[in-house]
Amino acid sequence: MGSGSRLAGLSPAQLRRWLLLFFLALLIPSGILIQQSYSQLKWEAFHLYRVQAEELSSRINERLMRLVGTEEQRGFTDYAFLVVAGEARAGFVQRSALSRYPVEAPLPGVIGYFQVDDAGRFSTPLLPAPPDQAARYGISAAELAQRQSLHNRLQQILSENRLVQAAVAPAPAIDEHGTADDSSLRPSTGSLSSAPDALRAGRAGQPQAAFDALNQVQRKVQPANKAGISQPRSRVEDLQLDRRFEEQLAAPEAPKVAVSKARTARKERSALPAPTSIEAEVDGDPAAARPGQSGLRIHTFESELDPFEFSLLDSGHLVLFRKVWRDGRRFIQGLLIEQQPFLQAAIGDLFRETNLSGMSELTVAYRGELFSTFSGQLAAAYQSRAQAVTGSLLYRTRLAAPLSEMVLIYSIRQLPAGPGGRLILWVALILLLVLCGGFYLLYRLGLRQIALARQQQDFVSAISHELKTPLTSIRMYGEMLREGWASEEKKRAYYDYIYDESERLSRLINNVLQLARMTRNGLVLELKPVSVAQLMESIRTKISAPVARAGFQLELHSDGVVGDNMLKLDSDSFSQIMINLVDNALKFSARAEVQRIEIGAALERHNQVVFTVRDFGPGVPRDQMKKIFRLFYRSENELTRETVGTGIGLALVSQLAAAMGGRVDVLNQQPGAAFRVIFPVPAGAQCGE
Known part of the structure; x- marks a missing residue:
């Protein structure tokens, strides 16, 4: 009865408070344990994805270095329209591989190839010299006009970035028969008075000085938005990326630099036909020419080629160029690249082929400025605000030279904890349901026990009342009959009353005994x-x-x-x-x-x-x-x-x-x-x- 009395004195509100305290005593340690286990799995998943990011970065770097290496293997003479095939003594010339139209290049996004000599003259392998001899090489007037248009575009991009002098001559006019006006195909000489100050200074003594300065100063590139309005880029330092996972691996370090093979200048022996002696005729293959009756003079020389350099122009285009020395003269040879097609094909496609694209973003930065961002759902997009890149920092690394100014930054949008994490989440959910269900069941059971305890108290009170009342009446009537106080008329009524009360007591006792037997089974x-x-x-x-x-x-x-x-x-x-x-x-x-x-x-x-x-x-x-x-x-x-x-x-x-x-x-x-x-x-x- 002691425990029953305590239960009966407990209110439902007190029961809820005690059960809630018990529930919290179980929930808080369990929650801490689950949180620690889940965090550990998240860290392990972070480490796993970091390794994948390192492997992907290595693949991207190897691919780019292989493509750049293909360009570096091109000879000095490949940037001319005609090259000498085979032995120089044979005097056999053919069109350069870079003279194809449309332009074909191993690097994605290439607009075209160009060359700038020590006098600042711009040329491309797309046009023969002079252009009015194009028909002799199987080039139609319509194709020649397209080649000239691309030539002018390359020169226009470089001139806008103050690297060469702007072209003056207009594009060739095409008549109704598809014939080009030869007068429009004359090489343009340009006007010094119309060139920018830096270019005029270059003409005066250093016409290639702008190329020397490309990688010596920070270029303020401002990408245009959809409305064509320039917007300043955010810098890598502005990124508010969470670094808690990275800090668990090691102390913050500078971005890793991909290891590349030693890149040094190389020498080669080359041969070019003298421009004044080319009187070749097309024989069979329109891409090949043989010396005429007047003979073809082949000029043999040795050239020294520096490794390629890479830079981002003010216009947003990419340029890959090298310096070549020949007979004491310096030439600039290179190629212009569209930024987004290059990044998309060289980086974005490889990124979206991996599992990383489903949970992270890859941001490309150049010289500390945000360049472009890739994700698994979206195509490449310019980033004008650092807030556009969110999440936790997963990994960052530099590419190898000549792309060493480009940094790959992986940021985690959502970090899956893998099968183990899902198991912990399910265990946590089941545990929470069990605790909540147990809390509810214990509360209901407690309420029932409180009610039962009170009912038992009521039963004791009721049984006392039910027993006391008939016993008192039986005793009273029994005493009256024993003392002879009842008349003969009332004796019968008293006997009936005693009998009924005894029957009532018998039923009550039988009920209690029956209840006791059923309770004990x-x-x-x-x-x-x-x-x-x-x-x-x-x-x-x-x-x-x-x-x-x-x-x-x-x-x-x-x-x-x-x-x-x-x-x-x-x-x-x-x-x-x-x-x-x-x-x-x-x-x-x-x-x-x-x-x-x-x-x-x-x-x-x-x-x-x-x-x-x-x-x-x-x-x-x-x-x-x-x-x-x-x-x-x-x-x-x-x-x-x-x-x-x-x-x-x-x-x-x-x-x-x-x-x-x-x-x-x-x-x-x-x-x-x-x-x-x-x-x-x-x-x-x-x-x-």
């Missing part, structure tokens, strides 16, 4: 076949007198031949069920206008016999129809209730009926309530079988 029922008629007769015998003494009228009836049906029941338990139901009806309909109890038996569908005990009292509230069969439940407060009882009668009815394979329910009538006890008729025991 010690209830043993002896199920025997018995007819419905016999059951109805036993009910009449046992309850007629109590009903009559209570001032009620008893009516028993059965439908048709239901009395012949056999049921397998324990007769004593069945009698206790019916006595409890009748006693309950007498108590709750004591003030009813109709003082009558009806007991009936009927055969319903599915071969079920239904015993009904009906009163004409107030009925049962709908919200209590299931609760009244709970142990110790009473619809009235113990301090204010007007009816007697312990709260175990209907609970025993329900449990005894279930023990014999039946069930009990209640239906409200107009007026009163009807309690029904339903038993199935065993197979082979139906009437007539």
Whole structure:
């Protein structure tokens, strides 16, 4: 009773507080453990993706170095329209590989090749010298116009970036027959007065000085937005990337520089036909020419070629160029590249082929300025704001020379923790559900235990009341009879009262003993076949007198031949069920206008016999129809209730009926309530079988 008293004194709010404290005591350590495990898996996933980023960067660098190496293997003479094929003594010339149109190059995004001599003269391998001899090399007038247009475009881009003098001569005009006007194909000399100051200074003594300065100063490149308005780029220092994972690996370091082979100047022996002696005729292959009758003079020389250099121009184009020395003269040879096609094909495509594209972004920076960003869902896009690059820093590295000013920066948009992380998340979710479910179940169980403890206290109070009242009356009447204070007329009434109260005590004690046996699982029922008629007769015998003494009228009836049906029941338990139901009806309909109890038996569908005990009292509230069969439940407060009882009668009815394979329910009538006890008729025991 000590623990029961403590439970009964505990309110639902106090129970919630204690359970919440217990819930938090479990949840907080579990959450910390799961968070630490998940963080460890995230770090391991970060390390794994970092290794993938290193491998991808190595692949990108190797590919670019291979493409640049292909360009570096080109000879000095490849930048001319005609080159000497084979032995110089044979005097056999053909068109250069760089003279093809459209331009074909291993590097993606190449616009075209160019050469600038020590006098600042610009040329490309696209045009023969002079251009009016193009037809002799199989070049149509329409193609020649396209070649001239590309030649002018290359020169225009370089002139806009103050690297060469702007062209003066217009593009060749094409007549209605597709013939080019030869006058428009004359090489342009340009005007010194129209050149920029730096270019005029170069013409005066150093015409190639602008190329020397490309990689010596920081170029202020401002990419244009969709509206054509220039916007300043953000710098790498402005990136607000989370570095917590990187800090776990090592202290912050400078970007790694990809290792490349030593790049040194090389010498080669070359041969070119003298421009004034080229009088070749096309014979068979229009791309090849042979010396004419006047002879072809071949000039043999030695040239020294520096490694390529790479730079970003003010216009946003990329330039790859080298310095070549020949006979004491310096030439600039190189190629112009469109920025986005180059980055897309050389970097973006490789990036999107990997798993990294699904969870990270790759940003290309040049000399500390954001250049372009790639992701798995979006194509390459210029970044004008550092806020456009978000997440955690995964890895960054420099490319090898000549692209060493370009830095690859990998930033994590979302870092998957892999299968282990998903497992931890599922475990965390299951644990949370278990804790929440356990909290809810413990709360419900606690509420039930509190209610049970209070009901037990009420039961003790009720049982004390139920025992004390009849015992006091029996003792009082017994003393009166013993002392001879009662007249002969009253003795009979006193004897009847003592008998009724003793019967009441017997039922109460039987109910308590039955409850004790059922609580200990010690209830043993002896199920025997018995007819419905016999059951109805036993009910009449046992309850007629109590009903009559209570001032009620008893009516028993059965439908048709239901009395012949056999049921397998324990007769004593069945009698206790019916006595409890009748006693309950007498108590709750004591003030009813109709003082009558009806007991009936009927055969319903599915071969079920239904015993009904009906009163004409107030009925049962709908919200209590299931609760009244709970142990110790009473619809009235113990301090204010007007009816007697312990709260175990209907609970025993329900449990005894279930023990014999039946069930009990209640239906409200107009007026009163009807309690029904339903038993199935065993197979082979139906009437007539």
